[in-house]
Amino acid sequence: MDNAITDLDTISRQLMSLERPKKPKMLVVDDEPDNLDLLYRTFRRDFNVLRAESGIHALEVLSAEGEVAVIISDQRMPEMKGTEFLSRTVPKFPDTVRIILTGFTDVEDLVEAINSGQVYKYITKPWDPNELKAVVQRAADTYDLLKQRTEELHRAQAQTALLATIVQVAQESPSLEATLEPIADAFGKSFWADGCILQLVEGEALAAAQGIYSSALDTENWLSLDPRVEEAIASRQVQAWVNAPGNTVPAGIDQYQASGLQAHLVIPIVYRGEVLAVLSLQWKRPCKLREDELKLIHLSAQQVGLVLTSTRYHK
Structure with a gap:
């Protein structure tokens, strides 16, 4: 899989490399x-x-x-x-x-x-x-x-809000489908993504008509065309694409260029070895996620796995 990235530290360095220094x-x-x-x-x-x-x-x-x-x-x-x-x-x-x-x-x-x-x-x-x-x-x-201090404060507040949303959704959502939109929206806001998709997985493939968009996203759901999504499901590991020299757009994914994406992160949501869903975070500008933030995304995604499992069997 060309340009697939599975190591969080490597992903962080690739994302940070997109930041072009500007004169203040x-x-x-x-x-x-x-x-x-x-x-x-x-x-x-x-x-x-x-x-x-x-x-x-x-x-x-x-x-x-x-x-x-x-x-x-x-x-x-x-x-x-x-x-x-x-x-x-x-x-x-x-x-x-x-x-x-x-x-x-x-x-x-x-x-x-x-x-x-x-x-x-x-x-x-x-x-x-x-x-x-x-x-x-x-x-x-x-x-x-x-x-820097202001950004740290905003980041901490957003991450606290994300965890609170996950807990609230686990307690209050009446159905599995009802959990998806608020969680996708919370992830998008917490990590300043321009778009976020949370889509269920069934039998090692994306479930039909289960894509939920955050309010920030203005594009169609093309995850089924992206080989990184397939790789994330198969490997149970985070995959990423960044608009950097040497990183080509996957064949057939014209939406990458059409929507002006600069970075795309695909996180498999896994519970006891089963991939329940994939989380897609998309940025149209340079994305500066540190390794600790990527670990938080990964940890939060696994908590979402608990929520999806609980909602599936107990609602």
């Missing part, structure tokens, strides 16, 4: 064009630098571009002070790190902004380029750490 975004705000140009030239090699000549324009840029890692804003600008602009970015972008540039002694504004957590650091004009670069690098590192 930075927004620089100053009403003086020369300062904007200078800031742009200073940081363009290491950042994707966005520019705005006022606080109002900067808010429009953020609305269009989304979150940035670092904001550098001048303090004294017409219509809106830098501290006021930065305070308005906090609710929507709490992880963004904010730096203020000031050529004046706006002590009260700066102290209030710093104490409230709205400003990471202030730099006086004229600034030293090396000092500013060092401050911005520390700010970018701080942003990365904050995002």
